[in-house]
Amino acid sequence: MAIIMNQAEQVITLQTKQTTYQMKVGDYGILLHLYYGARVEDCTMDYLLNRRDVGFSGNPYDAGDDRTCSLDTLPQEFPSYGIGDYRNNCVDVCQADGTRAADFRYVSCEIREGAHKIPGLPCLFDEDEMGETLVISMEDSPSSLKLELYYVVFADRDIIARSARIINGGNGAVRLEKMMSACLELPNGAWEVIHFHGRHAMERRLERLPLMHGTMEVGSRRGTSSHQHNPGVILCSPDATEEHGECYGLSLIYSGNFSAEIEMDQMDSVRVACGIQPESFEFLLEPGEAFDTPQLMMTYSGSGLGRMSANFHSIIRHNLCRGKYKFARRPILINNWEATYFDFNEEKILSIAGQAAELGIEMLVLDDGWFGSRNSDNAGLGDWFVNTDKLKGGLTGLVEGINHLGMKFGIWIEPEMVNEDSRLYREHPDWALTIPGRKPCRSRNQLVLDMSRSEVRDYVFDSISSVLKSANVEYVKWDMNRSICDVYSAVLPKERQGEVYHRYVLGIYDLMERFTSSFPNILFEGCSGGGGRFDPAILYYSPQIWCSDDTDGIERLEIQYGTSFFYPISAVGSHVSAIPNHQTGRRTPLATRGVVAMAGSFGYEMDLNLLTEDEKEVVKAQVEDYKRYYDLIHNGDYYRLASPQGDSDFTAWQFVSGDKTRTLINLVITHVRANAPDLWFKLRGLDPEKRYRLEEDGRIYSGSALMNAGISIPMIMGDYPAAQMEFKEIG
Template sequence: MAITYNEATQIFTLQTAGSTYQMMVGRYNILQHLYYGRKVEGSTMDYLLWSSDSGFSGNPYEAGSDRTFSLDIQPQEYPSAGVGDYRTSCIEVVNPDGTRAADFRYVSHEITAGAYKVTGMPAVYDENGESSTLTILMKDTATGLELVLKYGVFEKEDVITRAAELRNTAKGTISLEKMLSVCLDMGFGEWEMIHFHGRHAMERQMERTPLCHGTVSVGSRRGTSSHHHNPSLILCTPQTTEDAGDCYGMAFVYSSNFLAGAEVDQMGQTRVVMGIHPENFCFRLEPGETFETPQVIMSYSGSGFTQLSHNFHRIISDHICRGKYKYARRPILINNWEATYFNFDEEKILKIASQAADLGIEMLVLDDGWFGKRNDDNSGLGDWYVNLEKLPANLSSLSEKVNAMGMKFGLWFEPEMISEDSDLYRAHPDWALQIPGRKPNRSRFQLVLDMSRQEVRDYLFERMSDILSHAHIDYVKWDMNRSMCDIYSASLPKEKQGEVYHRCMLGVYELLERLTAAFPDLMIEGCSGGGGRFDAAMLYYSPQIWCSDDTDAIERLDIQYGTSFLYPVGAVGSHVSACPNHQTGRITPFATRGVVAMAGSFGYELDLNTLPEEEKEQVKKQVADYKKYYELVHQGDYYRLNAPGDGKEFVAWSFVSADKKQALFNLVITHVRANNKPIFVKLKGLDASAKYRLEDGRVISGSALMNAGISIPSVSGEFRAIQFELKAEE
C-alpha cells in the first residue's frame, strides 16, 4: 500500500514509485518528521532522530528534568509559533484571550482511497481512484483548536501533495496571522536552493544558491504569483546535475501572495517551507469556522533534475489540467496584438485572418481593444460591450466570417480589472479596491476589481457569458495587467481587511469555475502581462499560459528553460513574432523563431500580410511540422541538453516519445565565432539498444547518440537553428 501506519512504532510510511516519506508520533504526541528521499523498504527511520541538551533551546513541560528533547532542534511535520521552536513556523494564531501560541499534538488519523480536495481552490485530482490520502488530526489542548494535515500520495507519478486545515473549536474568535501549507525538515545534508526569479518580459530565470546558516526566501506580495518569483523551488545537493543527484521540488497550487524558502538552523538542519505569504494576511475565524491552505505538490528525484521535471510535467498534465484541451490538439493560432495593437477594424482583422487561413493557421485571436471606449490602455476596462465603431457588425458577424474561412475564433478579456475612465467605474466606484481617503496607486489608469464580492463576479459572469453566447468563440485569453495594492474592500468590516487578498483569489477561482462549467468546450489561455501568473493553480483552468510578453526567440530560450523545470511544455504559450522584435529590436531568422516557438503551444504574433513570399512558405512548413510533431512535443518527455549561458555557444533540447521510437532534436546557435568548430551534443532518453535513422539517412545506435553524441556542422550567420527528427528502425 502507498500509505501504511505501524501501530507498534506509530510510524507513518508514504511510498511512491521512487521515494519514501516517513514520520512518527513521537514523544508527547508530537508529530515528527523522519525521512524523505530515495525509496527504502523494510526499515523504520526513527533511528535518525537524535537529542541533545542545546543551550537556550527549551523543553516541553512533559519532559520534566530531561533537557535533551527540544522542539527547537527536533524535526517536525508542522511547527507552530510561541511554544519553544524559534525557527520558521508554519502557523501563528492570536487566541481569544490575546495569547499568541498553539501547541498541536497528534490525536488520530485516517487513510482513504482517492485524492483529497481543497475547498474553493484547485488541487491535484484523481479520476481513477489510484491515489491515497492520509489525514492527521492534531489538537491544541489549551484552546481546543484543531489542525488537520493532509497528505496525498500519487504512487506511480512519484508525487506527494500537502495541505492543512485549521478548525476553530475554541470558545471565541481567533485571528490567524500565518498559515503555511508545508514544512519539510531535513536533519542532515548540505543543500542548495534553486528558485526562478525575473521581471516583466524576463520571467523564471533560474538561480541556484547555496544555503547558509539563516534564511533564504522568495515570495510575492503583489496579489499574483508574479513575474518576479515563481511559486516553486528546488532543493538539491551541490553535486546534483540533470542526470544525477538528489533533488526535491515544490510547486504551490495558488496564484496570489506566497512565501517559499529554507532556513539552516544552529545544528545545520534545513527547514523548507511554502505557503501564503503572512505579510498583509490575517484571517478571523469565528467558532465553528475553518481555514484551508492551498496545496503544495512535492516530488523527489535521486537521479537529477530531468527526472524531477518529468515527475512534475506528468502530474500537472494528467492531474491538474482539465477540460477538452487537456489532451486534444490545440489549434495553431494567430494573435493580432503585435500586428495592430489598438489600431484595427473589422476589415483589418479579416485581412489578417484570410492570410492566416491560406497559410494553414487554425484560429484567429482578437486581442485588446474590441470593447468599450478602448483605443489605448487608459480606459474601457470593465465595459464588456462590443465597440461598434471598430466592429459595426458585432462579434457574431466577425466570428462567422472567420469561421467561414475554416478558422476558429478567440477573444481577449481582462476580467479582474476596471479603468477609472469606464462606465462601470462611474456606476460602481466601490467595486474597485481602494483605500478610503487615499488616492490610489495608478498602473495603466486601471484599478483592481474587488473579486471577493459576489455582485462583481455575477456582473463579470453575465457580461462574459453574453459575449461568449452570442458569438462563436472557441478560446479566451484571460489577462491581468497590474499588481494589486491599495487593499481595502468596502464590503468587509475593518477587522476582516487582512482577508482581502485571499478572498479575491478565491473569487477569481470561483468565476473561472463557473465559466468552465458553463462553456466546457472553451479553451482558456492564462496571462498576466505574459508570465506574471504562471502557476499550477491557473493551469487547473487554463491548460496553457502565455509564457512571456517577450516574444524575442533568443530571450525565450532563457525563459522557456527556467519554465521547463516544473511546468510541462504544453503549458507554454509560445509564438513566432515580427522582426525586428518589438521588445528588443533583435533580428532573428524566421526559421529560428519557429523552432523556439515549437517548444510550447504554437502560434503567431505578427501581420502575416507583411511577410515576403519566402517567409510565408516557411509558415506553411512550420504549421505542417508542428502538426506532425504535436503529440511528441505535448506528450513526449522533454530533455534539456544544455543550459543557456553555460559557456557553450548554443542551446539544445529534445523531445522523446514514451516508447522511445521517435525523437525531435532542437538547437539554436547563440554566438557565432570565426573559424568555428563543430558542435558535439549528447542526446538523452533514447533506447540504447535501438538504431535511429536521422533525416540525412545516417543510422546510429541510441547508445552511441547518448554516450558519444552527435556532431553538428559549423553554421554561419547569427542565431541559426537546427531541428531534425530521429526514428527508431523497426
C-alpha cells in the same frame, strides 16, 4: 498500499514507486519528521534522530528533566509559533485571549481512498491514477484549536501533495496570522537552492545558490504569484545535474501572495516552509469555522533534475489540468496584438485572417481593443460590450467572416480590471480595490476589481458570457495586467481586511470555475502580462498560459528553459513574432523564431501580409512541421540538453515519444564563433537497443551510441541560426 501505519511504533510511512516519506508520533504526541528520500524498505528511520542538550533551546514542560527533548532542535511535520521553537514555523495564531501560542499534539490518523479535495481551491485529483490520502488530526488542547494535515500520495508519479486545515473548536474568535501549507525538514545543510526569479517580460530565470545560515526567502506580495518569483523551489545536492544527484522539488498550487522560507539553523538542519505569504495575511475564525491552505506538490529525485521535472510534468498534465483541451490538439493561432495594437477594424482583422488561412493557420485571436470605448489602455476596461465603431457588424459578423475562411475565432478579455474612464467605474466606484481617503496607485491606468465580492463576479460573468454566446467563440485569453495594492474591500469589516488578498484569489477561482464549466468547449489560456501568474493553480482552469510578453526568440530560450523545470511543454503559450522584435529590437531569423516557438502551443504575433513570398513559404512549412510534430512535442518526454545560461554557445532540447520510436532535437546557436569546433551533445531517453534513422540525411545510429557517445554537428554560420533533427526507429 502507499500509506502504512505501524501502530506499535507509531510510525507512518508513505511509499511511492521511487521514494519514501516517514514520520513518527514522538514523545508527548509531538509529530516528528524522520525521512524523505530514495525508497527504503522495512525500516523505522528514527535512528536518524540524535537528541542532545543544546544551550538556549528549551524543553517542553512534559519532558521534565530531559533536556534532550527540544522543539527548537527536533524535526517536525508542522511547527508552530510561541512554544519554544525559534525557527521558522507554519502556524501563528492570536488566540481569543490575545495570547500568541499554539502547541499542536497528535490525536489520530486516518487513511482514505482517493485524493483529498480542498473546498474552493484547485488541487490534484484522481485520474488514470488514484491517489491515497492520509489525514492526521492534531489539537492544541488549551484552546481547542484543531489541526488536520493532509498527505495525498500518487505512488506511480512519485508525488506527495500536502495541505492543512485549522478549525476553531473553542468559544471565542481566533485570528490566523500565519498558516502555511507544509514544512519539509532535511537533516543537514549540504544543499543548494534553485529558484526562478524575473520581471515583466523576463520571467522564471534560474538562479542557483548555496544555503547560508539563516533564512532565504522567495515569494510575492503583489497579489499574484508574480513575474518576480515563481511559486516553486528546488533543493539539490551541490553535484546535481540533469541526470545525477539528489533534488527535492516543491511547487505551490496557488495564484496569490506566497512564501517559501528556507532556513539553515544553528545545528545545520534545514527547514523549508511553503504557503501563503504571512506578511499580508490575516484570517478571523469564529467558533466552528475552518481555514484550508493551498496544496503543495513535492517530489524527490535521486537521479537528477531531469527526473524531478518529469515527475512534475506528469502530475500536472494528468492530475491537475482538466477539460476538453487537456489532451486534445490545440489550434495553431494568429494573434493580432503586435500587428495592430488598438488600431484595427473589421476589414484589417479579416485581411490578417485571410492571409493566415492561406498559410494553414487555424485560428485568429482578437486581442485588446474590441470592447467599450477602448482605443488605448486608458479607458474602457470593465465595459464588456462590443465596440461597433470598430466592428460595424458586431462580433457576430466578424466571426462569421473568419469561420467562412475555415478558421476558428478567439478573443482577449481582462475581467479583473477596470478603468476609471469606464461606464462600470462611474456606476460602481466602490467595486474597485481602493482605500478610503487615499488616492489609489494606478498601473497601466487601471484599478483592480474586488473579486472577493459575489456581485462583482456576477457582473463579470454575465456580461462576458453574453459576448461569448453572441458568436462562435472557441478560445479565450484571460489576461491580468497589474499587481495588486490599495487592498481594501468596501463590504468587509475592519477586522477582516487582512483577508482580502486571499478572498480575492478564492473569488478568481470561483469565477474561472463558472466560466470553464459553462463553456466547456472553449480553450481558455491564462495570462498576466505574460507570465505574471504562471502557476499550477491557473493550469487547473486553463491547460496553457501565455509564457511571457517577451516574444524575442533568443530571450525566450532562457524563459522557456526556466519554465520547464516545473511545467510541461503543453502548458506553455509560445508564438513567432515580427522583427525587429517589439521588446528587444533584435532581428532573429524566421526559422529560428519558429524552432523556439515550437516548444509550446504554437502561433504567430504579426501581420502576415507584410511578409515576403519567401517568408510566407517558411511560415507555411513551419505550420506543417508543427502539425507533424504536435504529438511528439505535447505528449512526449522533454529533456534539457544544453542550457542557455552560462558560457555555452548554444541551447538544445529534446522530445521523445512514449514508445521511444521518435525523437526531435531542437538547437539554437546563440553565439556563432569564427573557426569554431563542432557542437557536441548526448541525447537522452532513447531505447539503447533500438536503431534510429536521422530523417534529414538517412544515416543510421543506435540508441546506445546517441546516448553514450552523442552526436556532433558543425557550427552553423549566420545570426542566431537554428536546427531541428528528427530521428525515427527503423525495423
